[in-house]
Structure formats: structure tokens, C-alpha cells
Amino acid sequence: MNLKELALILGLSPTTVSRALNGYPEVNEATRERVVAAAKRHNYRPNTRAIRLATGRAMAVGHVIPVATRHEIVNPIFADFIAGAGETYSRNDYDMVLSVVPDADEATTYRALRSKGNVDGVILHGPRLNDPRIPLLHEIGLPFVVHGRSTGTETPYPWVDVNNRRAFQRATEFLLDLGHRRIALVNGLEFMDFAVRRRTGYLDALAARGIIADPALMTSGEMTEIAGHRAGLQMLARPDPPTAFLAASMISGMGVRRAIEEKGLVMGRDISVIIHDDDLSYMKNGEDVPIFTATRSSVREAGRIAAEMLLDLINRPDGQVPQRLLEADLIIGQSTGPAPRQ
Numbered sequence: 637m638n639l640k641e642l643a644l645i646l647g648l649s650p651t652t653v654s655r656a657l658n659g660y661p662e663v664n665e666a667t668r669e670r671v672v673a674a675a676k677r678h679n680y681r682p683n684t685r686a687i688r689l690a691t692g693r694a695m696a697v698g699h700v701i702p703v704a705t706r707h708e709i710v711n712p713i714f715a716d717f718i719a720g721a722g723e724t725y726s727r728n729d730y731d732m733v734l735s736v737v738p739d740a741d742e743a744t745t746y747r748a749l750r751s752k753g754n755v756d757g758v759i760l761h762g763p764r765l766n767d768p769r770i771p772l773l774h775e776i777g778l779p780f781v782v783h784g785r786s787t788g789t790e791t792p793y794p795w796v797d798v799n800n801r802r803a804f805q806r807a808t809e810f811l812l813d814l815g816h817r818r819i820a821l822v823n824g825l826e827f828m829d830f831a832v833r834r835r836t837g838y839l840d841a842l843a844a845r846g847i848i849a850d851p852a853l854m855t856s857g858e859m860t861e862i863a864g865h866r867a868g869l870q871m872l873a874r875p876d877p878p879t880a881f882l883a884a885s886m887i888s889g890m891g892v893r894r895a896i897e898e899k900g901l902v903m904g905r906d907i908s909v910i911i912h913d914d915d916l917s918y919m920k921n922g923e924d925v926p927i928f929t930a931t932r933s934s935v936r937e938a939g940r941i942a943a944e945m946l947l948d949l950i951n952r953p954d955g956q957v958p959q960r961l962l963e964a965d966l967i968i969g970q971s972t973g974p975a976p977r978q
Contacts, residue, residue: 637680646674696731697946698755700746702739713913713935717783720939721759728947743772750778756950759783759942763829781946783938786829792957794949796942800830801837803931803964804882807910808841810966811880815975816908820853820878822867822888831856838882859884864891872899879975880908886919889928908972926969933964
């Protein structure tokens with residue numbers, strides 16, 4: 637079916653149908669919904685090349701990925717985010733442009749994407765405190781959505797984030813309720829906003845119970861198995877070792893588990909472990925019963941939401957600045973139990 641045939645069925649002009657499908661703001665929402673529903677019902681798919689010529693849009697979204705090894709983007713949860721975002725792009729006939737660049741070239745890359753018109757917008761990953769990329773994207777006028785938040789950034793900006801502070805506060809409270817008092821934090825890199833929020837939640841929970849945080853039980857680094865293993869060994873070797881760990885990811889939690897086993901201890905009996913982000917497509921947290929107790933959030937769903945937000949901003953640039961805070965669920969697995977008796 638072509639555009640003219642779809643317009644005839646709807647009793648509308650081809651121009652109105654085209655504008656409705658391409659998100660023009662002058663088409664009212666009721667008409668837009670009617671046109672979109674009819675297009676799906678009759679399996680109509682617009683010609684992407686024609687849309688580009690008619691609208692001047694690239695029909696593509698950009699993701700700029702720094703190559704630095706000390707960056708959270710190396711974590712495989714990025715693949716799940718991209719998969720979720722990609723589903724949204726595909727459904728809306730958008731392409732995805734990945735630019736892998738040296739860290740020093742990141743700002744230049746955003747400017748080039750804007751000046752060349754290669755993309756209609758971008759999703760910004762791994763926000764830092766006072767992230768300079770946010771004012772840059774405002775300055776050059778490139779639509780964007782941030783996956784996460786940036787503490788210290790004053791200008792309103794669109795974002796999708798999980799409530800990291802609350803997730804780690806709840807996890808710490810759960811361990812405290814089990815009788816644990818020496819709880820270790822194996823965090824991500826703490827120039828990253830999410831890691832700062834997680835430490836805050838952990839510290840808030842301890843303070844509310846009158847427990848003074850021990851700096852020796854707090855570490856930050858890349859969320860890798862090796863980093864988790866190293867942190868676990870160091871803390872378990874102390875004269876007063878922790879009885880529980882909070883790990884920033886399933887991968888670092890696996891490293892902590894390996895350290896526990898190397899010490900001849902049993903996870904869930906001798907040492908408790910809680911991880912974050914266990915809802916991954918290719919790395920399941922057990923089958924019927926979760927292996928790890930976890931603060932669970934779907935990175936794939938966050939990708940879908942961020943992509944939908946961005947496409948809406950592209951179609952309605954004068955709309956409100958969207959912001960979405962997702963809550964993590966606390967999933968009880970086999971890795972936690974009461975604090976062992978002294």
C-alpha cells in the first residue's frame with residue numbers, strides 16, 4: 637500500500653497523512669493516532685528516503701562511545717540498553733549511528749554530528765558530576781536524552797534514570813535487618829553520578845541506624861569481575877572483615893563471590909552479597925530461584941524509554957523537558973542470610 641491509498645481509506649489528504657506519520661506538531665493528536673493505527677492495520681511503511689527529503693531529517697539517532705578503558709560504558713549492560721533503544725528506533729524507521737571515539741574527541745564528535753546533519757538527536761551515556769556535555773548539547777542545539785543524571789547541572793535537561801540512592805539504601809537496610817553491621821560497598825567509579833548516588837544511599841542507611849561507616853569497607857573502581865575479586869580478597873583479609881557486601885553490578889558481584897569461595901567461605905551462609913542490575917538478556921541470575929539477592933532494574937526497558945523520549949523531542953522540539961525516575965525492585969535470592977554469630 638502506498639501513501640495515496642492510505643490517505644484515500646482515511647479520507648484525508650496525502651499531505652496530512654504524511655505529516656501525521658512524521659510527527660509534525662500542527663497535526664492534532666486524535667488525527668495522528670487515527671493515522672498511525674490505520675498504517676499499522678494496513679501494514680503501511682513510509683519510504684525513509686522520501687521522509688528524509690521531505691523533512692530534512694536524517695532519520696537516525698547517535699550514540700557517542702568514548703574508548704577509555706576506565707569508563708563504565710565497557711560494562712555489558714550497555715548492550716541491553718542499546719537493544720531496548722534499537723527496538724524503538726526500528727519501530728519508528730530510525731537508524732542508529734554508533735561513534736566510537738577517543739575521549740578527547742567526544743565534544744568535537746557531537747559538534748560534527750550536528751553540523752553534518754548525520755543524526756537528529758543523541759543519547760548521552762555515563763553522565764558525570766557537572767557533566768560538561770550537557771551544556772554543550774544545549775549550546776549546539778542537538779536534541780538529546782541522558783541515560784542517568786548529572787548532579788550539579790543547573791539547566792533543565794531530559795533524562796531517564798533508576799533511583800540508585802533509594803536502591804542501595806533499601807539493600808543496606810535489608811542487610812541491617814538481617815543483623816549485619818559490617819557491610820562492604822564495592823562501588824563503581826565515583827566520578828560517575830550513579831555511583832555517588834549509590835554511596836549516598838548506603839551511607840544514609842547506616843547513619844539512620846547509628847552505624848559509623850568504615851572507610852576500609854568502601855571501594856570504587858571499574859565494574860569488572862577482577863575488580864570485585866580484588867576488593868573482596870582485600871576486605872576479607874582484614875582482622876575485622878565484613879559479613880556482607882553490596883556490589884555495583886552482577887559482574888563485580890561474581891568477583892566478590894570468587895573471593896568468598898577462595899577463603900573457604902559459603903556465600904549466603906558465611907558472607908551475604910547483594911548485587912545491582914541482574915536483569916540482563918545474556919547473563920541470567922539463576923533460573924527458578926535467583927542466585928544473588930539483587931536490586932533489579934531493566935536496562936533494556938530504560939533504553940526503550942530513553943529512545944521514545946528522544947524521538948518525541950525530535951518531533952516536538954518545543955514540548956516539555958521529559959524526566960523519568962525508575963524504581964529498582966529488591967529481589968531475594970540465595971546470596972543473603974542472617975549475620976553469622978560472632
